[in-house]
Amino acid sequence: MCCDAIENGLCESFNVAIVDARKKPIITMLEEIRRFVMDRMYCKRLKGQKWNLVVCPSIRRKIVDMRTHLRYWHVIASGVQQFDVRLVHEVYVVYLNQRTCACRGWQLSGTPCVHAMAAISYLNENVEDYVATWFITQRFGNCYKYIIKPLNGSEMCPSNIGQNMLPPKRRRFLGRPKVNRKKVASEKEGRCTISKKGAITKCNIRREPCHKKIKCLLSKEGPSTKPKKKKGKHVLDVEDE
Structure with missing residues (x-):
């Protein structure tokens, strides 16, 4: 198959479509996914039947x-x-x-x-x-020619003779429930930084690899004598109050 798209947007698009359904119990989740796919197949099939073209409209616009x-x-x-x-x-x-x-x-x-x-x-x-x-219209129609048959509701299902099947006990895990899809190690996004390990630091005044500008004796301000701030919450002193 020919395709000039580099990224895989199919999985991401499907994940966005079922983002609300996947929070629900398994039966309810599958039922909502079935309705979504059934409606999408029908709409795409009607859309393709309106095209009186040899190729799909997006390819014709590209040409x-x-x-x-x-x-x-x-x-x-x-x-x-x-x-x-x-x-x-x-x-x-x-x-x-x-x-x-x-x-x-x-x-x-x-x-x-x-x-x-x-x-x-x-x-x-x-x-x-x-x-x-x-990319021809006939091939597009063949992709959506299949149908998903509708199903009756749970109240129309035949009654089960015997002990009713109960759902499992609901357990609450620690922390807030995760909504976003779990990504593999290669997909994790983060800040792209370059390490300065081994780099030679030069002073902007002397142009020598001896010290930084803030510690240079020729600077008008002189070397910094301010104490470094400690990370963490600020504790009020008596003077601050």
Whole structure:
């Protein structure tokens, strides 16, 4: 499958959609997820049926935006569907039969890059015919052609003969319940700092690696004699009161 997106937004989007449902008991959580997915599948299927296009509208808009840059590129035919596409000193080799370009944008995204579009326009052919099959409207409809059947409520379920199944006892753990998704070690965000270990500190007055500016004897203020503040809560002295 071709895709030029680097980040994985699918998991994050699904996590945001179920952020309220996952706080509830397991049966209630699954029921809300089922209703959400059922409604989404139906809406996407109706949306795709309204498209009278060969490719999806987002891909068509991308192609229309790139057409404004075609006039800057000069195409030279080399062989059967082989072209040199150049702009001043930039040259890219395009093979339409293999659907490849030297910039690798076509292979990565599945949509013809501006160099490939220039070669396609040189042959007076339709650019949408060279788009990957992943982005055609028919493929979009096949993704959402399945349906999730509706279910009756719990009051319509057949009664169970025997002892009723009770939920487990609710336990309250220490601390505030966590809402955010647990991230792996590679996803943890934090401040990106560079260690100064081993770095040579120079004085801005003498320009020598001997001391800092605050401790320099040539400074007008002289070396600082103020005591360092201690971390922690401030305790009022008699004078402060």
